Amino acid sequence: MPASSSALSGDNLSYSNATRRFPEFALATNKRQDRVALRILSFGASIMSGVGSSTGDGLRKYLRDALRLDGWEVNMVGSLSTGQMKDSNHEAVPGDIITQAQGRLRNSVGFKPNVVIINLGTNDAVRDVDVSQAGIRMESVLDEIWNAEGMADTCIILSTLIPNTAEIANRNRPSINNQFRSLVRDRAGDYKCIYLADMAPNGEEWFTIEDDFLTTEIPHTHPNDNGHKKMAAIFYQAINQAASEGKIVPAGDFEVSEPFCDKFAGTGVDAGGKTQRGSGYDDHVYSHDSVEMPITWTFDSQWDRDQWRFARLFSPNYDDLVAWVQTDYAYSVVYAVWANSADGKGKFTKIDDMDSDLQCDQGGMHFIDMTGDGLDDFVCITLKTGNLHAEWTLLSVNQGDGDREKNKPPTFKVVGKSGDIIDKRANRDDIILGDIDGDGRGDYGLVTRGDDGISVEFWRNGGVVAIPKRSSALRILMEM
Secondary structure, three states: OOOOOOOOOOHHHOOOOOOEEEHHHOEEOOOOOOOOOEEEEEEEOHHHHOOOOOOOOOHHHHHHHHHHHOOOOEEEEOOEEOOOOOOOEEEEOOOOOHHHHHOOHHHOHHHOOOEEEEEOOHHHHHHOOOHHHHHHHHHHHHHHHHHOOOOOOOEEEEEOOOOOOOHHHHHHHHHHHHHHHHHHHHHHHOOOOEEEEOOOHHHOOOOOHHHHEOOOOOOOOOEOHHHHHHHHHHHHHHHHHHHHOOOOOOOOOOOOOOOOOOOOOOOOOOOOOOOOOOOOOOOOOOOOOOOOOOOOOOOOOOOOOOOEEEEOOOOOOOOEEEEEEEOOOOOOEEEEEEEEOOOOOOOEEEOOOEOOOOOOOHHHEEEEOOOOOOOOEEEEEOOOOOOOOOOOEEEEEEOOOOEOOOOEOOOEEEOOOOOEOOOOOOOHHHEEEEOOOOOOOOEEEEEEEEOOEEEEEEEEEOOOOOOOOEEEEEEEEEEO
16 A cells, blocks of 8 residues: 555544653654664755754754654764754755755765655745746655665655745745645655655644744744744654554665775886975974964854855945845845944944845845946846746946945945846856956856856956946856
8 A cells, every 4th residue: 555645643633542752742652663773864944954943953853852762763864964963964955945955965865864854845935936836846856865776765754834924935835735745645656655744734724923933033934942843743743654554664775885905105106207396405394373363253143044145335345244134025125234344353233224126035146346346236146936937137236325334334226127237047056247357347157067068158247337238258268
């Protein structure tokens, strides 16, 4: 029989005589005697990395502790490590959409986990990224896991998305969740080990904004400790259901490489001449004096969504700190600014928020001088979504009217009607901005990948006008 697509039933949500690992949620399971060792990969974005929890461990520690208390041998695997727990590995990067996260799978499938827990898609909902195809894109993730060497029988626990108070995310969440539910049913029908960790058990909303999310965050996206514990409880139930149905198999063995013998005299290859030449004089041991310098400034953030940038807002000589901040109005953003003290001491002071005159997600924002005045302008490389069929490069120019002394950030003005500065449409990851010819103005580069290798082509910023003029491509500057 195919694996069940329901990780929680009505019976699972009622009290019983079984050992309770999450008694506050009335979630229970019986201890098992025939356990295989669990090698668990936590996969997703910021929530799975632990953002929102007081320790940075997130749901991973609650889940691991519950499984260990039941007697399971547990090893959390992944190429990344965050939080205070000792077994803290995972594969989850804040800000990733489904396709970006899939690109990181290669970093972790080599660990050959026999259980993969997934919470992914919140950023797709928030940014309105190809929502109608979220299920198809997630299925590509599942197939890449199962097609990896030694992982055809890996058990995947796919969760639905938890609530989010951003208007656009709240609108997209039901569609994505329904696609995920259908996906689990379909792949279970293909006799794959897959279970649903439904964050709305029995179709009822279980998470509350007041109790389960960070109160300091607007819009509410990341769960607090209680919210992470609830997520862990649902994953825990799903893993136990898979185990009770005999679906969890032992993790694959790691390959052992051939023994490598150290080099010894007489086995090297002649280089054809002397490779080490010098004066022949012993000038004694190199030494130098150093003075320990203190940390000049520290700022703690509750999450990392690739929201930080340095930008020369007031003068060409000093970098200021800018943070992308989403407001409570759907996809509206502002930029928090910490002004450099401009005295060589590197002190930063929070000043008024800044408006770039462009709405842009944090992955597409760039601060670079496009006009040659020594001040950084704002460039947004848009993200292709269901409404945008290509990625545009938009410019908003620093008006040079900022006043560091008066805590006033500069204003920015979009060039032309839309800000578009070059008639080129490409994937964001293939676009490079940089002053390639040394004239002080940012130029536009495009990476092309083909069967013959990789090439990079640049278009020169032709002058300081309302919209930077572009000439034809200079030439292919790099070829691999």
